[in-house]
Amino acid sequence: MEHFIKILSKPDNIPIAGMVLLVFFYTGWAFVMAIRNDLRIKAGKGPLELEESGLKVDVMPHLLKREFIAALVVTIILVIWSVAVNAPLEEIANPAVTPNPSKAPWYFLGLQEMLVYFDPWLAGVVFPTLIILGLMAIPYLDKNAKGNGYYTLQERPFAIFGFLFGFLILWVAMIFTGTFMRGPGWNFFSPFEPWDVHKVVPLTNVDLSELLDIDPKTPWYVREVPGFLFLLLWFTFIPYVVALVKRAFFAQLGIVRYWVTMFLFLFMLLLPVKMILRWTLNLKYLIVTPWFNI
Amino acid sequence: MPETIEQKPPKKKLVNWEELSRQIKASQFYKSMFRRDYKDTPRNRALAVIGNVWLHLHPVKVRKHGIRYSFTWGMGGISFYLFLVLLVSGVLLMFYYRPSIPEAYHDMKFLEFDVPFGMFLRNIHRWSGHAMVVTVWLHMLRVFMTGSYKPPREFNWGVGVVLLTFTLLLSFTGYLLPWDQLALWAVTVGTNMAKATPFLGAEGPFSIVDAASDVRFALLGGRIVGPNALLRFYVFHCIAFPLIFLVFLSVHLWRVRKDGGISGP
Amino acid sequence: MSRAFGWIGIVLFLVTLWGFWTEYNREWKGYQRGFRRLLAERTQKELQEARDRLSGPELEKARAALEQAVTIKKENQEDYDEGVKERKAARHIFFKEDRKRQFIKSRLDAALYRYEHEVKSGRAGEFEKGAVEELKRELSEQEERAAGLEKIKDQAEARVEHYDSPVDAAQADIGRLEADVRRLEKKLRQTQAQALVFPRGLEIKQFNLEELGRVDRCMTCHMGADQPGLEDAPPPFATHPQFKTLLASHPPEKFGCTSCHGGQGWATTREAAHGRVEFWHEPLLDGKFIETRCLQCHSGVTQLEGAPVVMKGRQLFEQYGCWGCHQIEGFKPLEEHRVGPKLVSLGSKTSQKWLEAWIRDPKTVRPKTRMPAFRFAEGEVEAISAYLASLRDDTIGPGYAAAEKELGHLSQYLAEGQELVGKLNCAGCHKVGAEGDVYAPELTLIGDKTRPEWIYQWLKDPKKLQPHTHMPDFRLTDREAFVITEYLASLKGQGVRAGLQGGVQQGGGEPQETLIARGKELIASKGCMACHEVEGIEQKLIIPPLTGLADKHIHELEFGYTRPEEVPRTVYDWVRHKINKPGVFDTERIFANMPTFNLDDSEVEALLTYLMTLTEHGLPESSRSPLTERERAIELGRQIVREHNCTACHKIEGVGSDVAPDLAGEGKKVRQDWLFHFLKEPRTLRPWLDARMPNFGFDDKEVTGLVAYFAALDGEPYPYESFETPAPTEEGLEAGKQLFEMFKCLACHVAGEVPEGVPTENLAPDLTQVKHRLKPEWVKAWLEDPQKIQPGTRMPTNWPYIMGRYYVPPPAKDILGGDVALQIQAVRDYLMVFEGVEEEPEPLPEPAVVPAEGEATQAEPVQEPVFETQ
Known part of the structure; x- marks a missing residue:
């Protein structure tokens, strides 16, 4: 327990703890608002915001007062925080001595965690790029006219759960993991386990081709066929099947939007899938070529 | 909660606040600085907003749910406020900081122990920075949950994503400046990913450049996180990225108005 | 909403006040206020003491003198008053006439100028000349007058002074005696003003040392460190200890504080400044560990006043031959051959049984030996001994045999030998019985170990058997060598009943050749070669160098199965326990080859202190203390003297024995060329004595080192006499x-x-x-x-x-x-x-x-x- 408190009380980890609490709080609040709206919609009243958007209030003083108060409260929090907790300063930078563990800034810990499962070009370049592009693409892919400007759950379940899955689980939870559960050597430690520099964990991993008992000596374009096949099916077969099942969804989006949406979504899901394959089968790579590995 | 301002019945108090405020407002001193005859009329309320250089970004009226914390969470505004705090504290810190080795680290010690309010300044800058990253994410979450990215606000959402990226980059470039072990190695880990860029990274798949001319070299000004990187990050952090951020921020705020203010059904 | 706003405003205001208060109320300000209060109190005390001193006999005398002078003046008041009047008149008239003189003189100067001007312009200037003559006359008259009046004035003044000057003198005396009090009163006012509750002028005091790359703010709290006179003040205000020696030669403006003491000079809070915080790797050094810093600048000497522990540690490191295994960058022993004897001809010297006892645990055979004890598995000792006992040298033997044939074995030889051993001062290096030094191997039970043939050969010519030995050649005659051998061979005890007959013993089980071969392998792999040279074998052992030992991070050290209560988790304790018992950190995977040296506690601490000087983060080169030629000569000479144990017989620099002459003043006394030749080949200066200076077999480097040493000690020029x-x-x-x-x-x-x-x-x-x-x-x-x-x-x-x-x-x-x-x-x-x-x-x-x-x-x-x- 002291170890958990020790990590928690490191000055730079306070915002992370705060973030986790706030994210959960606000997500909960959003859900409460959404469910309330959904109940109203079911009762035929329409969302609360609809009722309110007919009314307009003066910015001065109503909005301005609220903004000012928010600023004051934030200031109070900042001042107390800045007087009580000092920013960290470790030893002077020494390129010859690598701390163990060496962690990226906390907001990038999700990416650093991904490095366990993917090579740097994927985890550090391709995924972040797709995250940014994917986020920007959301408005152009979301053809659901409902839910524009008010909280609702039942009118846009796919959007909400897809986003929350990506945000809460694949981003925030990974940051939590990277902060509290990764120690020296990037070994896994429970939050209550003291960090031992000398911990040795058996970490032998196999590739897909090895799992399927293919002779390592076969040339790569033959040996990696199963891996390529897997990816191919992942990105073509699954969307096809889903399109057949959810015809309305497919029709709403059209082929291009549908496929881009599925591509992004499935790419995102590759991360948890790879993680599960690693934990269960000790799988390291699906595909191994002389130029890149996936 | 009452929606309009009501005159509360005056109570017996130690100090008669209303009388006091009336007397202040009648004084020459006050009258020379502030608007006079501030009668609380709709027109005056409107003028207070659109006639003020700082406030005229706001419309005169907003939809009712737009002032509700339970709708907006106030996160956009709080993010902006934190940005202002960062600007002011950042400029003040620039008086005491030299982006060279080993002066950078020693200046940190100087701020910590010697400069009056030095530690406070450094703290508020760092914590506001971390807080801003969190509030920006919460703002993004809120906008998504209320579907406020849907037409006509698609472009603004994209601008917001750019702002998010720059917030993270600002935090990242600032992370290096104390030049301690935490800073050096965090940035090393972060920039090592750039080495793996396909085509343009020295160790990425299908690399066409070597370590002296790849993306990472461009980022760091060298092959290591060293004096060049420190200076480069300093300039990014203090000048380049804030300016770019401000440009995008202006577009972002203007688009909010143009797209019809706070989104609603 | 407004109410919320009001409350939030108040909270913000209070929080801001809190922020300001924590910022203003810094820790070091409290210390500075305390120091000022201390100074005020001390000044108060000093003032009190000065006031007490004031009422002493001197003051009484001065006051009496004043009384007397005033009384005399009063008694002759009329005379005095008259004198004053006279003086006033005399002065008045003198000054008037003197002024006149000055006017005349200036007119004369002007006239002279006019005259000269006329002449220079080519005119005769008769008129001017006349004016000049006239003025000259006037001037001399006036001068005479003024001189006369001055004399009168002086007399009048003297008359008054006669009464006034004793009074003034007495008052000056009193003033002088009271000066201390007055000074202290002023000082008290100042110090009290400075010790107010909210005084002005509290500020951080720092030394910005650019060459050293440090900023030291220690004196912000340790305000009295550079003021002598505060030795008894409570910490942190006390004067720096050994103020005159340490602080005078290492002024803080040049060296700062942390270069010697460690700590975090930048900091201004106590914990942080003492460096005992996370992320600061230079904590304040305690006690003897401060000496580790001396070596950073004084790296060229092996003896330094004020740093005895660390220098002892360095000596131990050299003497015990640690450098044979553990390299240290920049460390060079004085003599580069290995510290142990060459393992040659052991079969002709001693028996396998003795070797086994010795190798198994040297200290049981010879308590003061420097040879450590290794940890052996089953049968290893026997193998090594077998190999060593197989090394024979057949040139040992004939000499002894010849002497034996001639002299036989008479009982008187024992007494003769013992007497000779006493006269030659063998005890100066060897322990024989109860007396003697531990510099050389103990001879108390030598008869159990070594064959007489070998002893004889050794006495006649040590360097033949061990080229690097420090044992000198005493120029013994055959008879002398023989009787000494007889005596030594008789020194036996219960110890190891060696049975010196027979060489290689037949071990049980393993055939001899295999045993010998295995012994040879073990010698290569166990680390014997670090101290002993063995022909035909090369060391096959990888040993970590000790460069940068003090910089090791705690994570780089393996603590084995020891508990934190047994071995605290610091670098110091790791090294300390390792030296004491090298196997203490062994685990299933890690086995330490290092043997146990059985040092006593003070030796372990000294060695530990020396090892903690091994850091890569030293002070820059520019701060090193360079040695003069003379200092270097003395340093080298001291090392040679220590190495060869000259003080066993001679007194050198006041230390040593009386058997041979005291060498103080030798540099002034003997000629350097004579000394050179003498040291190379000592001749008996006093042949009527049995005691003689033996031949050490110095090489040129050592001899010139010694000659230069003696010259340097006496300030004689070297090498040009x-x-x-x-x-x-x-x-x-x-x-x-x-x-x-x-x-x-x-x-x-x-x-x-x-x-x-x-x-x-x-x-x-x-x-x-x-x-x-x-x-x-x-x-x-x-x-x-x-x-x-x-x-x-x-x-x-x-x-x-x-x-x-x-x-x-x-x-x-x-x-x-x-x-x-x-x-x-x-x-x-x-x-x-x-x-x-x-x-x-x-x-x-x-x-x-x-x-x-x-x-x-x-x-x-x-x-x-x-x-x-x-």
């Missing part, structure tokens, strides 16, 4: 011979051959060697006053020293006009040509050297060279 060149006249030499015979020098001093029948305690050194051995100036000083150079010597003082002068003894008062200096010089010159009594002094041939500057060049040029080099 210059002598005063004696240039005697024939008359001078005659006088010298006369004095020589008069003083009967040869009653004690030997002249060439040792005389028979004279008790040897009364003999003195050979005078025929003076010209070769001694410096001419020294001889003069010695003749003048031997007691000054060597107190207690039996050499008489020939020219008595009475009441500040040297006197010529009556029989010699006619020689050379009774001049002491000339006489001394004459005797010296005579000694410089003295060849012994048989021959007449040879006629003086042509001079071969030019007399030195300043020496009177003689009319008769005939001289033989007054000194020859051998």
